[in-house]
Amino acid sequence: MAVADPIERPADPIERPADPIERPADPIERPAELIERPAGLIERPADRALAVGRRVGLVLLAAVPLVALGLFFCYPVVALIGRGLWSDSGLDLGAFADVFGRSRMRSLVVFTIWQAAVSAGLCLLLGIPGAYLLYRCRFRGQAVLRALVTVPFVLPTVVVGLAFRTLFAADGPLGSWGWDGSLAVVLAAHVFLNYAVVVRTVGATWAVLDERPAQAARSLGAGGVRTFLTVTVPALGPAIAGAAAMVFLFCATSFGVMLILGGSKFRTLETEIYRQTTDIFDLRTAAVLSITQIVLVTGVLVLTGLLRRRAEARLSLTGARAGSRRLGREALPALLVTAAVGVAFLAPMLVMVLRSLQTPTGWGLGNYRALATLGEDNLMLVPVTDALVNSLRAAAIAAALAVLVGVALCVVLARRPRNRGVGRILGAVDTVMMLPLGVSAVTVGFGFLIALDRPPLDLRGSALLVPIAQAMVALPLVVRMVLPVLRAADDRLRQAAATLGAPPLRVWTGVDLPLMARALAGAAAFAFAVSLGEFGATSFLARPQTPTLPVVIVRLISRPGAANTGTALAAATVLALACALVMVAVDTLAGARNAARIGGF
Incomplete structure (x- = not known):
């Protein structure tokens, strides 16, 4: 009995916690499943x-x-x-050959894609510095500037087109530049409208980007430019590509800007569909152009969806935020570029407001x-x-x-x-x-x-x-x-x-x-x-x-x-x-x- 007693005593405290503590802690569902199984048969x-x-x-x-x-x-x-495509004899797919057999229609599609791609490139070039300044740095009035930057994106395209036409008209403040009716004004208006897309898209990702890889690269001797190109840009890649795709989409389907600023000289798929339906009433041609635009848009949306999922996956892995930093010498280039963009954006709207106050009598x-x-x-x-x-x-x-x-x-x-x-x-x-x-x-x-x-x-x-x-x-x-x-x-x-x-x-x-x-x-x-x-x-x-x-x-x-x-x-x-x-x-x-x-x- 003297031998059995010390053996049984430790067995008692070992088994007791194992029952109420270890079993529920093992998988919690297992004991609950065993206990609730009889009730589960009823419920x-x-x-x-x-x-x-x-x-x-x-x-x-x-x-x-x-x-x-x-x-x-x-x-x-x-x-x-x-x-447009259905005739008395059935579906007429020969309309595609008829429409795109004309060189003007082929040039129209090429121009639509080209001007949208150039607009997207310019938005990236100007928007990435703004994203760094407004989302990676910290200064007073930052929230107000973020709101102001986004205002152009929600402005009606007819308002933007009218503002730029007023600015660059022959009797306008910049009429001496000779840009009235030029492609440069169209591109400038597209950048004005979609600049916020790049700033807020890339900025939102940059704000939660883990800074430790960049710090490790700098500690190994990499300079600021090399660190940005080899570490930061790849990490921002999905957001940059997604923003570029969306800007491309918005510019390819721009209507009010092209209608007011492009006139009869520059036409895209959007304005040509409008012309074919309202002026010429050629539904056959309009239908072919609409199908072409839908195919283009669908391709861009599929690409954007893939990039968005990659961005979400990347953010889930690098969600450790290093925190925003105060404005310093390294932010000077971004500050200068963003300030220049702000002045350029303010000009057309300011001119439009001032011209609205001018009457024939003063x-x-x-x-x-x-x-x-x-x-x-x-x-x-x-x-x-x-x-x-x-x-x-x-x-x-x-x-x-x-x-x-x-x-x-x-x-x-x-x-x-x-x-x-x-x-x-x-x-x-x-x-x-x-x-x-x-x-x-x-x-x-x-x-x-x-x-x-x-x-x-x-x-x-x-x-x-x-x-x-x-x-x-x-x-x-x-x-x-x-x-x-x-x-x-x-x-x-x-x-x-x-x-x-x-x-x-x-x-x-x-x-x-x-x-x-x-x-x-x-x-x-x-x-x-x-x-x-x-x-x-x-x-x-x-x-x-x-x-x-x-x-x-x-x-x-x-x-x-x-x-x-x-x-x-x-x-x-x-x-x-x-x-x-x-x-x-x-x-x-x-x-x-x-x-x-x-x-x-």
Whole structure:
């Protein structure tokens, strides 16, 4: 007994902690599984019903954006293309040979790609120093500068085109340069519009980039330039390439800038589609050009999606942030380049504002008072102020529609399915939802008139026609701002809420909604600003009695006369101010980091 006693005593304390402590700590699920298995036999049907209900709910939720995209984007575009390529004898693919057998059409495609590539290169050259200064350094007023840099991106293209035309016109401040009607002005306007894309895309990645590899390279004797080229640039590679792809896409589908600054001398696929549909009414040629543009846009979107996934993977590996640094001697080149860009960007907008204050009798607010009139010789059917109200109303409805549809899509795309096939389907849906961002707005607008002209989709007389078209344009931007936030959320929070018995709707309102609240507010404001300045589709759909402000601006500048030009400049200034205020709200509500993810950057 004396021998057995000391042997049994240590066995007692060893076995006791092994029961309550070690077993649950081994895999926690194993004892829980063994204990709950008998109860699971009773609750299994309810659990299965709950799981099936969640799957059905996700499918129904995904159906909302897919049906909206199918009815109000795919259907009108396919209808327009079919109208142009389908004859009495069937599908006529010979239209491609007829259209591209003309040297002018081939040159048009080449020019579209060339000018977009050059614009993207210039944006990278000027934007990367700005990204370093605004996201890697630290100084007072940095948040304000970030907001101001983004303002040009949300300005209506007709406003930007008018501002640059005023600056470089023969009687303008820089008229002596001889750039009026030149390609240089078109490229400058494209850089003005898309500079923020590069700054915020590359800057958002640079802000969270791990600085230890660069410090190791410098400790081994590498100079600043060599460290930047061999360490920093490769780490920023996915973000740089993604930003370049998106700028290329925006410039290839630029409409307002090319329409106002390019005129008849420089035409892209976008302006030629507009010309073929409105001036010549050659739907066959317009359909071929639309298909060509869709193929080009789809290729760029697929490439951008691949680059975005690589960027997200890279960020997950190098998320250790070294912290921003104070302005020093090494930031001087970036400071000089960014200051020069700021002055260059300020010039066209400042000239537009000053010219809006010039009247035939001198300086004053006469052009702004003229906004309450019908224009010179009663050019308009309604006052310009009514057009502003129409724009605000349509933009508010479009933003609400874009947010509702976009959030439904984001909730589905944010899931991490274990099945690879389902994951690929979600990736394909994510890419397809970006198509409205690059497909010709002219094609969408004209397709609305052709497709939505009979019951049950006869919307030609509906006040919702313009907001629906604008919502389709803003939808990809909403998705790109909200989706990264939901994907970054810890899925264990949702699982914990579900384990505690919360139904799917309660999980969404208690977990997902608070996490994406700031991004959602920013996305709504951004969708409002983009819809406010949308011109391509709206130019087809806005009725003469209810025009929007961008349509009125183009109509005013198309008619000669100092009074009409002055009124157009005043209207453009008001529209630019409204968009700028909304952009400040984006940075205030969504935060710089969320807004930097626009367009999948």
